Amino acid sequence: MSARPVVxxxxxxxxxxxxxxxxxxxxxxxxxxFSRPEYRELRALRDVSFDVHRGEFFGIVGRNGSGKxxxxxxxxxxxxxxxxxxxxxxxxxxxxxxxVGFNPxxxxxxxVELNGVMMGLERRQARGRLGAVLEFAELEEFVDMKLKNYSxxxxxxxxxxxxxxxDAEILLIDEVLAVGDAAFQQKCADVFHExxxxxxxxxxxxxxMGAVEHYCHRAMLLHDGEVRAIGDxxxxxxxxxxxxxxxxxxxxxxxxxxxxxxxxxxxxxxxxGGRRVTxxxxxxxxxFCADLEVKRDVEGPAFGFALANADGVEVTGFGxxxxxxxxxxxxxxxxxxxxxxxxxxxxxxYVVRCWIHRNHNIANLVLYSPHVLDFVxxxxxxxxxxxxxxxxxxxxRGGGDR
Amino acid sequence: xxxxxxxxxxxxxxxxxxxxxxxxGGRRRFFELLWLISATEFKKSFHGTAFGYVWSLVRxxxxxxxxxxxxxxxxxxxxxxxxxxxxxxxxxxxLFQEGTGxxxxxxxxxxxxxxxxxxxxxxxPLASVMVALFTLGLNLLAVFAFILIYGVDPxxxxxxxxxxxxxVLVLTCAVSLLLSALNVRFRDVAIIWTVVATVLxxxxxxxxxxxxxxxxxxxxxxxxxxxxxxxxxxxxxxIDPSAPSAVQVAGGWLNMLPAAAIYVAACILGVWVFKRxxxxxxxxx
Numbered sequence: 001m002s003a004r005p006v007v008x009x010x011x012x013x014x015x016x017x018x019x020x021x022x023x024x025x026x027x028x029x030x031x032x033x034f035s036r037p038e039y040r041e042l043r044a045l046r047d048v049s050f051d052v053h054r055g056e057f058f059g060i061v062g063r064n065g066s067g068k069x070x071x072x073x074x075x076x077x078x079x080x081x082x083x084x085x086x087x088x089x090x091x092x093x094x095x096x097x098x099x100v101g102f103n104p105x106x107x108x109x110x111x112v113e114l115n116g117v118m119m120g121l122e123r124r125q126a127r128g129r130l131g132a133v134l135e136f137a138e139l140e141e142f143v144d145m146k147l148k149n150y151s152x153x154x155x156x157x158x159x160x161x162x163x164x165x166x167d168a169e170i171l172l173i174d175e176v177l178a179v180g181d182a183a184f185q186q187k188c189a190d191v192f193h194e195x196x197x198x199x200x201x202x203x204x205x206x207x208x209m210g211a212v213e214h215y216c217h218r219a220m221l222l223h224d225g226e227v228r229a230i231g232d233x234x235x236x237x238x239x240x241x242x243x244x245x246x247x248x249x250x251x252x253x254x255x256x257x258x259x260x261x262x263x264x265x266x267x268x269x270x271x272x273g274g275r276r277v278t279x280x281x282x283x284x285x286x287x288f289c290a291d292l293e294v295k296r297d298v299e300g301p302a303f304g305f306a307l308a309n310a311d312g313v314e315v316t317g318f319g320x321x322x323x324x325x326x327x328x329x330x331x332x333x334x335x336x337x338x339x340x341x342x343x344x345x346x347x348x349x350y351v352v353r354c355w356i357h358r359n360h361n362i363a364n365l366v367l368y369s370p371h372v373l374d375f376v377x378x379x380x381x382x383x384x385x386x387x388x389x390x391x392x393x394x395x396x397r398g399g400g401d402r
Numbered sequence: 403x404x405x406x407x408x409x410x411x412x413x414x415x416x417x418x419x420x421x422x423x424x425x426x427g428g429r430r431r432f433f434e435l436l437w438l439i440s441a442t443e444f445k446k447s448f449h450g451t452a453f454g455y456v457w458s459l460v461r462x463x464x465x466x467x468x469x470x471x472x473x474x475x476x477x478x479x480x481x482x483x484x485x486x487x488x489x490x491x492x493x494x495x496x497l498f499q500e501g502t503g504x505x506x507x508x509x510x511x512x513x514x515x516x517x518x519x520x521x522x523x524x525x526x527p528l529a530s531v532m533v534a535l536f537t538l539g540l541n542l543l544a545v546f547a548f549i550l551i552y553g554v555d556p557x558x559x560x561x562x563x564x565x566x567x568x569x570v571l572v573l574t575c576a577v578s579l580l581l582s583a584l585n586v587r588f589r590d591v592a593i594i595w596t597v598v599a600t601v602l603x604x605x606x607x608x609x610x611x612x613x614x615x616x617x618x619x620x621x622x623x624x625x626x627x628x629x630x631x632x633x634x635x636x637x638x639x640x641i642d643p644s645a646p647s648a649v650q651v652a653g654g655w656l657n658m659l660p661a662a663a664i665y666v667a668a669c670i671l672g673v674w675v676f677k678r679x680x681x682x683x684x685x686x687x
Contacts, residue, residue, distance in 0.1 A: 005414040017685065054414070073684070077520040080421035080681040087416035094520035101519055105446050114442070117434045118519060 004053040014083035015045040044070040046225045059212040059219035067225040093168035099159035104148035119166035137161040209237040214310040261296040267373040282379025286341040294333040304355040346382040424524040424680040440532030482642045491608040501534035505578030527582040559639035576672030583679040628665035
């Protein structure tokens with residue numbers, strides 16, 4: 001891969017934001033604030049340097065507030081960097097989020113043209129792509145419907161198709177993998193696989209370590225605006241997770257951007273003998289354990305877990321039965337969750353996600369960790385995401401006498 | 403693709419990424435986006451309303467009717483062809499009023515595009531002005547029909563109409579740039595502007611010709627308003643060839659300097675402020 005030419009060269013990018021302690025947005029406030037307004041300097045990016053080669057699928061990971069999106073905006077010329085320089089070869093898709101250029105009052109036909117022009121196509125070219133875009137999005141029947149009447153899933157499909165059908169050689173993608181219904185997700189996954197092997201360069205910003213390991217050739221870990229690691233996606237994903245759990249208590253934002261009241265100290269799978277394992281044979285039951293530490297009192301806690309495959313599809317999930325959970329957990333308490341799960345998973349890599357809520361209400365998230373554990377199920381390949389015991393027979397029902 | 407594939411290891415030419423700017427992303431893309439966005443906005447303004455285009459004409463016509471009654475029945479202006487002068491002025495001033503009025507909050511309204519795409523920022527306020535320009539074009543057809551029916555004789559100076567429109571258009575663009583950039587920093591610019599725009603309606607010779615004023619400080623102030631001279635010259639060219647020209651109104655070429663200076667200064671200021679603010683707009687929203 002390193003033999004490929006460099007298409008993005010970033011050297012020493014610096015970016016800070018001056019955050020006013022109280023935001024001034026009217027003239028009166030500006031005039032009546034006699035002392036100079038106080039600012040807090042937030043250094044969002046510090047000396048960030050990296051290269052991306054042509055055809056590479058490059059992941060950027062990091063916790064919320066680590067500078068990922070700022071970096072993407074600098075690359076996309078949405079923010080001006082304070083220092084350093086970026087050089088690029090090839091046409092960049094100017095979007096960092098799907099569907100932002102859409103005008104809800106216009107029809108799909110008009111929006112595809114408008115978006116195409118934003119992407120740098122000529123109007124005629126953009127109109128020429130309409131058929132292909134709609135076909136991929138499976139929205140041919142809705143070509144003259146205004147976008148405000150589209151469902152959110154249809155919108156995302158249309159936006160994704162426009163992006164795919166543009167001529168852009170470099171794509172910046174900020175968390176779009178979980179879009180649309182399962183069938184469309186599969187289609188997107190296929191496109192990502194195709195892109196992985198094409199000349200197109202993709203920069204993917206995500207929290208989903210499964211996706212990073214699955215699609216990316218290389219990845220970079222940002223933390224507090226600094227590059228902490230760059231290289232093998234598996235290695236970067238592990239560093240990200242270590243970073244996530246290490247700093248969870250005090251400096252600890254979890255992925256919600258708040259201080260976690262409960263943290264996952266450790267999570268593992270074990271075999272019948274109680275030994276920790278990272279690989280499980282197909283069909284052998286999963287014995288899942290997690291150690292939780294309560295940092296602050298939580299009323300009416302609820303614990304949920306989900307198993308997601310490498311494409312980010314949640315195959316199954318389980319919660320701790322309410323009967324098992326105390327009315328409140330208090331700071332300092334340690335809890336161990338043990339679950340035995342029948343294993344119907346197709347061979348492949350899986351991640352375990354964890355949710356903790358308070359007041360038995362899923363709207364009150366205490367913790368969401370997209371990746372508390374990953375493991376591999378090995379064995380004979382199976383079609384689909386899960387397999388089921390089966391007995392299939394073929395009976396001859398007569399005829400064909402010799 | 404095939405040509406590229408032949409030399410995969412060859413270093414590509416890297417171009418400096420210069421960050422956001424007012425016009426970033428190439429000239430062709432700039433003009434195509436400007437055209438597409440203003441055309442669709444224009445179309446959009448007629449969709450969903452029962453009478454569509456009629457409404458864009460009804461608004462100045464209503465104002466026109468009220469003012470006509472007030473100034474011909476109550477104040478009794480003695481001005482040649484006053485009704486058509488009033489109608490023409492209102493419609494042309496509409497370009498300035500509607501253009502700047504829509505542009506002032508346009509950048510804020512397009513927040514999604516500004517914050518999440520690399521988009522030539524200049525297109526956004528200019529598209530608002532373009533919509534007002536399209537509306538003006540349609541309205542002028544109606545106004546000229548009205549002027550002919552009223553009995554004004556066509557003259558060759560009607561051909562100078564584009565010059566009048568151009569002068570108003572450039573000023574509208576400049577003010578729009580200034581306002582839309584400032585409104586990102588100070589959200590009350592949009593509110594203040596609705597008041598200022600009304601002041602300008604009465605502070606320009608729209609509903610009265612400046613010739614009815616006697617020499618006074620007030621008249622000097624009005625003469626420093628670039629719109630005053632533009633509208634006075636339009637009156638001569640379009641409505642009443644016997645009216646005094648802009649030079650005569652001002653009392654000599656020299657006296658036109660303040661208005662000209664303000665006009666040029668507004669243009670420079672608008673462009674300068676917008677260019678300066680453009681790279682930071684996404685962060686301030």
